[in-house]
Every structure is written in structure tokens, then in C-alpha cells.
Amino acid sequence: MKANSPWVFLPLAGFVLLALVLGSGLGRDPQELPSALVGKPVPAFTLPSLLTEENFTEQSMTGRWQLLNVWATWCPTCHVEHPYLLTLAAQGVPITGINYKDELPAAREYLANMGNPFTHVIVDEDGQLGLDLGVYGAPETFLISPKGEIVLRHAGELNERVWREKFLPLLPSRTSDVGKEDGA
Template identity: 40%
Template sequence: MAVRPLMILPPVIFAGLAGLFLGAMWGGDGDELPSALIGQPAPQVAVGELGGRSFDPAVMADGELKLVNFWASWCAPCRVEHPNLSLLAEEGVPIYGINYKDQPQAAQDFLAELGDPYAAVGTDASGRVAVEWGVYGVPETFLVDGDGTVLLRMAGPVLPSTMESRLIPAIKAARAE
């Protein structure tokens, strides 16, 4: 029996697509999402108050290296990263928290339960601040230098492994400049 060329076409197309998908899964740094903010000034977008607390966006250029962390009480990875943020705060890294699309009381309860590592905290009830920062989802953390320039973006929770491999080296490099 002769093999017809059209009979070979579906398996060839399937093999080609499978190869493309495998290459996309294992090639490059798939954990890192691009950010147009790297090397650019931090957005100067006002955040709302959370429990009578907030911060002026001008603090981004106050001369001090800092982290900006987008979080929510309903976010399970935010709960996982929280002890690591507390460790960084204890080490003297100022962290500014932006509570994303959350109920104010739930956010306050979250901080009361787990502790408050933030130098200041505000709320982004509408999600507008997150859009300006280019946030894909919570948690996301940005390293901002004293001039207000975004140096690093970390999508996902700040874990011990990412602290050691990316965040702490970036903080040390920024402080050495």
C-alpha cells in the first residue's frame, strides 16, 4: 500500500508544534517577565490610605534604596513571601507596600496577623497604580534606587532562593555604586 503525502502531514505538523512548545518551556529564563520600567523612573502615582497610613510617591526619589512590594491578603504567595520581607526589613531595607485590589479590613487583619514589615503602606483599590508599574499579578517586588530609578523587578513571591540569587546581589550592587 502506498503512503499518501497528505497522511504524513498531520504527524509532521504535530511534531513541529510539540518541538516549539518544548523549546519555549525549557529555553531561556521563563520565570522572568519583561519590564519596561527597568532603568526608568518609578511611576509617581498616588496610593490610597490603608488604616490611616499611606505614602507620598515622592518617597521613591528620597535618596534611599528601597523595595516596593505589591501584595494582597487574598494572595497565597503573598503569605509565603511575608516572612522574607520581614527579614529584609529587619536588615534595614525599607519596604513600601501597595495593597492591591483588597478589602481594607482584610489587609489590616493580614498585617496584624503576620506583622508589618512596611516603612509605609498604601492601597490600590482600583488597580490603577499596578497598571502604571506594569504589575502582572501579586506579589511583585521592585528594587528602586535613591534617585527613584527602577533597578529590578521580581514577579512572584520573594523566596529564600530568589533573595540569594537575585535580590540580595542587586541590593549589594546598588549600594556599592
């Protein structure tokens, strides 16, 4: 190959292209996943409860500010997140759980042993509701308005920092209003 051949610059061009592609991802929060559902209602569903004989629908997601938390016993980050969910529940924050692609006896045992922060636990055994919500994996937490609309989606662990920085600014002015209807 001659020194003045255009092929000499191919490795340099490849390196520059690779650097541009990789550089475009720097500074992005990997937990910031876009959600096409923000501002839209929770997708339609009818699914059973993990702990009762009830069935739940998207209508059970209306009437108050609440969290919708996707979790599973096979999810290590869900185990890390669980104590903070218990803290939020103790503060009066309503949390509906979606038990995602899990073994039901293991999920019941987990809540019995670790405590249950959820007002309801919806069984999504085949993952269809998760798919409709655009879930990439557990845990993911959605903020739901009293109208049943998705206000925020957070992928990953919900902890005090995330709660304070992402969720609280979107809620009514007083945290005591969480769980109440808009304007109540």
C-alpha cells in the first residue's frame, strides 16, 4: 500500500467515527429512559391480585396520586429498594406493586418476610402489562396522577435521592397530599 493511498486514513476515520458514537453517550443518565406513555393513561389491563381474590384494572390507578412499582423476587435491585418503599408507605405514600414475571409463592413469601409496602399487588406473570408500560426490567417506578395518567417513569432503584429530585417536584405542594385527589 502506498503512503499517499486513501486507505492509509481508513483506521483513523474508523477511530474518529467510533469516538463520536461513544462520546455521544457520555453524560447521559442510563436510568433516564424515554417513555412514550408520559402524559397518557395507564394502559388497559385486567389482572389478578397476588394476595387477594380481586382483579385489578387500569381504573384502580385513578382517584389519587400514587406510585406504580414494578418488582420481582429475582431482581437484586428490588431487594435493595424494598426498605425505602416501606419508608414511603409508612409516610402514607400509596404504592401499587406489579409483581413482574415472578414465581407467585416466592413473591408471597417475600412480602410476608420483608414487609408489604403495597396497597395492592398486581400479578403480571406473563409480563404483558410490563410490555404495555414499556418496562425494560425491574425495578421501575411510575408516578400516576389522580386521572390515571403517567407523569414520570424511573428505571432503577427508587431511593431517597431519586424521590427528592425526581418525584417530589412533580407532586402537589405538600407531601401530605400524596394519595389524595388533585386539589383535595
